[in-house]
Amino acid sequence: MKSDTSTSAAPLKGLGPGPLRSSEPARALPAVSPAVHLLEEAADLLVVHLDFPAALETCERAWQNLTEEPSNGTTVEVKCSLCVVGIQALAEMDRWREVLSWVLRYYRLPAELPPRVLELCILLYSKMQEPAAVLDVADAWLQDPDNQGLPEYGSLAELHLLRVLLPLGRLSEAEELAVGSPVFSEAQRAAVLQAVLAARQRQHMQETLNSQEPQKLSQEGPFSRKLLSLLMLLRRLWGSAVSHLLSQPFRKGLLVALILCLLVLRFDPASPSSLPFLYQLAQLFRRIQKATLARLYPLALQD
Structure with a gap:
């Protein structure tokens, strides 16, 4: 019975300085919201x-x-x-x-x-x-x-x-x-005042740079326009040269020149060993001719 009494009284410790009497109401813990x-x-x-x-x-x-x-x-x-x-x-x-x-x-x-x-x-x-x-x-x-x-x-x-x-x-x-x-x-x-002073200096520097930028652009304006016009002129010249090189008559003339060169080198009585450079060049032209004819007439070459 002693052990039962001590066990049942244990949870009541800390609720008050003295023992709990039967005539006193039990004090409940505050409810959690x-x-x-x-x-x-x-x-x-x-x-x-x-x-x-x-x-x-x-x-x-x-x-x-x-x-x-x-x-x-x-x-x-x-x-x-x-x-x-x-x-x-x-x-x-x-x-x-x-x-x-x-x-x-x-x-x-x-x-x-x-x-x-x-x-x-x-x-x-x-x-x-x-x-x-x-x-x-x-x-x-x-x-x-x-x-x-x-x-x-x-x-x-x-x-x-x-x-x-x-x-x-x-x-x-x-x-x-x-x-x-x-x-x-x-x-x-x-x-704080030091931070404000540093921010004001940065702001002043940025405003100075922003004010100098239009003036710099106005000073460099004529030179920039001349350079731009020169670049545009070079671009037009390059475009016209490329279009001329890739035109149909020019390509036909180049092909005729290659064929004539090949005919001359093929019926040349000189020995190929005496003209090594021309011989290598002829070999190169033959490869180009074969590749070109293979693209133009694939079926005829296969037959």
Whole structure:
């Protein structure tokens, strides 16, 4: 009986400091939300099974369950985690362009986005070289007074400056954000301003090159036109020469000359050994004649 008593009391350890009396009600563990189960299922589908459509569909079902639950700290964290899983699933399916619209379906306003979700959106669109898609959302989030007191505000402001404003060439906005925002430390502000200065120098150099290009083309214009006209003239001369060489009368004259040459060499009383070069040339002409006649009169040669 002692063993039975100790075994039945074991699960009750940790529920309270003292022994459980029969007059006290049993304290039940907090019920786990169905959205939490769906979040775990979506994460398992994403990471383990690599079933990205099913993971996205599970996230959407979890969102529907969260609308029926009261808002608290757990609900906020589950919403953020569901967005992270959904963003990764859309990116894996090469549907990354839908990420921002999909997230804003549930948060409605850009200022309501969790910092982690906004960070993922900036990194994703920056990596895909379309930072303009997230520009307005990031600006609205950074300008919201409630977000400026968050601990993640400084890192997101720096990320927005380096990954969105500078690639888009919005150097004045980037410099204004770096100087006017109190969240940057002196080291961060100096590094950001150095990056803005380097981007401005590159932009100025590119504008200088673009302005010099039409002038260079205008200076080289007459020479280029002369060279082009000369090339066209050479092309016409070459075409006329080739057409003349391939014309029917010229080919007939060449054939007659070859036949006469062969007749002269064939009835030449001189010995072939005394004229080795002419003998080899005659042999070559005979091969050419045989190949030509074989193409023109194949049946007669076979007979």
